Amino acid sequence: MRKFVSLIAYFILFQTYAQDNKTVSWINENAIKIEDANPDTNLTIFNNNIPQKFADAKIFGFGEATHQGKEFFDLKAKFFKYLVENEGVKVFIMEDSYTSEAGINEWISGGKGNTESIARNFSIGFWYCKEVVDLLQWMRNYNLDKTKDEQIRFYGMDMQVVKKINEEIRSVVKKYTIPVSEELLLVVDNCVEKEVDFYGASTNWADIQTPRLNEVENILIDFRKNIKDENIDDLNSAIRALNYVSQYTYFVQNHYSQDRDLKMFENAKWIIENKSKNGKAFIWAHNEHINNFKAGNYSTRKIYNLGKRLKEYYKNDYYSVGFDFGTGTQAGYFSNKDEKPSWKKVELNKPYAKTYAETFIEAKDDIYFIDMNKALEGNSSDFFRKKSKQIVAGGGGFDPKKNYLYNKKFSEMYDGLIFVKNITLPTNNLIAK
Numbered sequence: 001m002r003k004f005v006s007l008i009a010y011f012i013l014f015q016t017y018a019q020d021n022k023t024v025s026w027i028n029e030n031a032i033k034i035e036d037a038n039p040d041t042n043l044t045i046f047n048n049n050i051p052q053k054f055a056d057a058k059i060f061g062f063g064e065a066t067h068q069g070k071e072f073f074d075l076k077a078k079f080f081k082y083l084v085e086n087e088g089v090k091v092f093i094m095e096d097s098y099t100s101e102a103g104i105n106e107w108i109s110g111g112k113g114n115t116e117s118i119a120r121n122f123s124i125g126f127w128y129c130k131e132v133v134d135l136l137q138w139m140r141n142y143n144l145d146k147t148k149d150e151q152i153r154f155y156g157m158d159m160q161v162v163k164k165i166n167e168e169i170r171s172v173v174k175k176y177t178i179p180v181s182e183e184l185l186l187v188v189d190n191c192v193e194k195e196v197d198f199y200g201a202s203t204n205w206a207d208i209q210t211p212r213l214n215e216v217e218n219i220l221i222d223f224r225k226n227i228k229d230e231n232i233d234d235l236n237s238a239i240r241a242l243n244y245v246s247q248y249t250y251f252v253q254n255h256y257s258q259d260r261d262l263k264m265f266e267n268a269k270w271i272i273e274n275k276s277k278n279g280k281a282f283i284w285a286h287n288e289h290i291n292n293f294k295a296g297n298y299s300t301r302k303i304y305n306l307g308k309r310l311k312e313y314y315k316n317d318y319y320s321v322g323f324d325f326g327t328g329t330q331a332g333y334f335s336n337k338d339e340k341p342s343w344k345k346v347e348l349n350k351p352y353a354k355t356y357a358e359t360f361i362e363a364k365d366d367i368y369f370i371d372m373n374k375a376l377e378g379n380s381s382d383f384f385r386k387k388s389k390q391i392v393a394g395g396g397g398f399d400p401k402k403n404y405l406y407n408k409k410f411s412e413m414y415d416g417l418i419f420v421k422n423i424t425l426p427t428n429n430l431i432a433k
Contacts, residue, residue, distance in 0.1 A: 024362045026380040031368040039077035051371035053415060057319035059272060061283040061290030061307055065323045066393035068331045069423045072323050073131035080282050081138065090152050091276040093268055095285035097123040097161040098244045104154045108139040123161035129426035153275060157267040159247040160260065166192040172238040178223045180216055187212040191249045198255050206253035213246045258303040261289060265309040287322045288392060291413040322414035324390055326351045326361035328423035332397035346400050355389040356410060360419045370417045384411045
């Protein structure tokens, strides 16, 4: 009996090894090599082998397996520049807040400031790094000789941070003497200042506040009907800002990741439909936000992630690109015994077992792009359809004791995949220019 079990185990191991070898051979023959992770070099090979679905798409969601990957950031910047120069994409949407927009758009349009001061506009600390700020510098340089209509514009789709939005609304109300009562303005103040209690008991706080916020919105909309054209942008901005406050208020009561994704979808959709003249946009976020997961719910309340909603609404106009990696340096916010939590570096010297990366790293190229449509038509389609593990590290970074390994089916998640054999940490020391 023991010999029989050993024989079965050997057969399964052999079959797995053979399938992985077949997959590696398929990747070597069909994946599109990306020459390097330098954000300022051209995507020559990709441009000569561009997947048809990518070429036909209008909205591009680019993820990252972790918020701590320099190569992920640089490659996303590289693809954004390619899409600006070759596909006319001028709308850049980020996993960041509305409050970041004004300062960043002023700077990339030629305003005062430097690379250090501009980074302070971000509400998410992971973007405070040289790789992201260098991309903003590129946007600024691109915009300098362009008309306003031709310029790249930056937008935040997240609603987790609404700090000082109430001041913007108060300023517009005062400037145009809009009949919003102090009582209603205090409601806006309170909603902005309310903190999310992720571990608290359920509450109906948003149900109480939302009708009052709707009153403010209705007053602003009515007032806008009779305002002069040269002032319309102020009213539109105030109404949009108030909408983020309403979304944040909803999130205070419904603080699940999928509720956050629902609001990010609503915001991304509004930005695409109101700010993109050609319906094209680039979306920068985590893999878990941009993927178009097709099987089942993330939530029993039938609230899905951003990418699934984008795929259902825009269909093939939306193309999602996920990232995976094999080895490299990561960081995590965790503590060892008798230590206070702090950020620590983590070295991954080889991929975890039973992950996609364990197979991907055996391919010949250091960085490559897989078009999932082509992969599912190839002789290794079963590999991409089966569940394997992938590292998913979010806001807290990577803790090796917890692994953060999740079962995935890449065939269901992404239209395209970029694999990077080795990643390093972003450059966080910004030097003013």
